[in-house]
Amino acid sequence: MDIQSSFDIFKYLKELGYLKELKDKLWWPKSRSFEVVVGTILTQQSKWERVEKSLENLKQENMLSLEKLANININLLSTLIKPSGFYNTKAKRLKLLSNNIIKDFGSFDIFREQVDRQWLLLQKGLGKESSDSILCYACEKEFLPVDNYTAKLMKKFGYEFSEYDELREWMEEGILSNLEKVYVLYNEEKSLNEIFARFHGKIVESGKNKIIP
DNA sequence: ACCCAGGTGTTTC
């Protein structure tokens, strides 16, 4: 298979017909909500099923909101997110991040509108992938997150990058320079954010399910 | 028993 750009991967995954019906059209469960922010930290080096368990625990205790997490007892938070691992570290970072969002933006809605990558990268616990995931799935900005699955997938086709941003820019550029073709593949009109969001989702799902040998 | 998962921060050369 001849892969010239990320668009060829996009087309290939599209042709597989995988990930057709999504509960959430942006792929990430409860996209646009504060849950995405919580999920990005919880899912680090963990399985999504374990994250769902933690999210359930938080919901059960009525703690799954920006205001509640900003003021939660740290030991309680650790206990509730135990299923997704690294719970002491993640608890500290989640609480601090919630406080910083309130301090610098006042509300989650303002945060969604005004936050930028630079602010996110300054937060303890948010690296490039988590920051881009928040921008893409919580804030609906035009960012294409890349992860280990993306790197592994591209390596299979002979493309390797030493830096996260090099891979991300190459992935974004392949789509941006083939936008007309992308729109032909979709019946309905989609925003660039939605295209990036679903593309990343497909890559993750195809990686998780090992559909590409 | 070992390996991995929708990474990140710190320490050390």
Place this chain on the structure above:
DNA sequence: GAAACACATGGG
């Protein structure tokens, strides 16, 4: 800079 290590659970 880049490599090595810590953070931790639970399923295959």
